Amino acid sequence: MTVYFIGAGPGDPELVTVKGQRLIQRCPVIIYAGSLVPVALLENHTAERVVNSAELDLQAIIEEMAQAHAKGHDVARVHSGDPSLYGAIGEQIRCLQARGIPFEIVPGVTAVAACAALLGSELTLPGISQTVILTRYGSRSPMPPGEALADLARHRATMAIHLGVSHLPDIVATLAPCYGADCPVAVIHKATWPGQDWVLGTLADIQQKVEGKGFRRTALILVGRVLGNDVFEDSALYRAGKAHLYRPG
Numbered sequence: 001m002t003v004y005f006i007g008a009g010p011g012d013p014e015l016v017t018v019k020g021q022r023l024i025q026r027c028p029v030i031i032y033a034g035s036l037v038p039v040a041l042l043e044n045h046t047a048e049r050v051v052n053s054a055e056l057d058l059q060a061i062i063e064e065m066a067q068a069h070a071k072g073h074d075v076a077r078v079h080s081g082d083p084s085l086y087g088a089i090g091e092q093i094r095c096l097q098a099r100g101i102p103f104e105i106v107p108g109v110t111a112v113a114a115c116a117a118l119l120g121s122e123l124t125l126p127g128i129s130q131t132v133i134l135t136r137y138g139s140r141s142p143m144p145p146g147e148a149l150a151d152l153a154r155h156r157a158t159m160a161i162h163l164g165v166s167h168l169p170d171i172v173a174t175l176a177p178c179y180g181a182d183c184p185v186a187v188i189h190k191a192t193w194p195g196q197d198w199v200l201g202t203l204a205d206i207q208q209k210v211e212g213k214g215f216r217r218t219a220l221i222l223v224g225r226v227l228g229n230d231v232f233e234d235s236a237l238y239r240a241g242k243a244h245l246y247r248p249g
């Protein structure tokens with residue numbers, strides 16, 4: 001018996017891995033994060049028990065897993081995007097380990113990747129930014145020392161900010177001194193869901209544009225010059241005359 005933490009992807013039910021989908025279809029118990037996992041993903045399941053974890057606390061979730069373990073039933077524990085990012089799987093794993101219940105993680109397509117795809121963008125352009133900072137707005141969960149937005153902004157790397165759309169004025173005020181008011185920003189709402197929407201602007205005007213759209217929750221903020229029209233060089237990977245292991249001379 002195993003608890004499988006499965007990445008459901010960003011919303012489109014086709015953006016789950018083949019392995020994740022197979023597990024969802026065959027596990028006798030499914031526990032899914034109902035706030036962000038699309039129910040369409042659960043179609044064709046054969047489970048005898050399907051539980052929405054949005055209505056449970058940690059102990060109740062672990063109790064569901066322990067009951068399945070006692071019956072020898074595998075559990076598909078379905079989280080949005082990739083479970084390793086803001087998935088709260090760390091505490092579940094700690095409880096499972098304490099009880100000797102085996103687990104495995106099946107990765108998923110994170111919202112960051114889905115949003116970059118939607119924008120048709122590469123987040124790591126040569127000479128512009130080679131680093132992506134994945135972070136969150138720290139309101140209910142305070143940020144650890146050294147990870148305040150102002151500290152991260154000093155790198156001027158491409159930044160993906162989760163759980164922050166309702167704090168956009170504060171985010172803009174913190175980022176603008178480092179990135180510059182003309183730095184491109186995209187705010188993407190419910191990427192890959194029906195009705196997905198997004199807006200592109202700069203740190204100077206994004207607030208007004210997002211207010212116009214009325215985005216409140218489930219939106220990702222992408223910041224960085226990679227989203228603009230800055231000139232960048234071709235990467236060395238496909239450069240003619242550049243020899244490497246797979247293209248020698």
Ligand SMILES: C[S@@+](CC[C@H](N)C(=O)[O-])C[C@H]1O[C@@H](n2cnc3c(N)ncnc32)[C@H](O)[C@@H]1O
Pocket residue numbers: 010011036079080081082083084085086087109110111112114115161162163164188189190191192193217218219220221
């Ligand atoms: C609790 S975090 C979960 C992140 C998830 N584990 C992942 O890998 O994408 C939820 C936040 O991720 C972002 N997010 C998740 N799905 C999204 C989507 N489809 N479109 C835009 N942002 C999304 C939003 O910032 C949302 O508030």
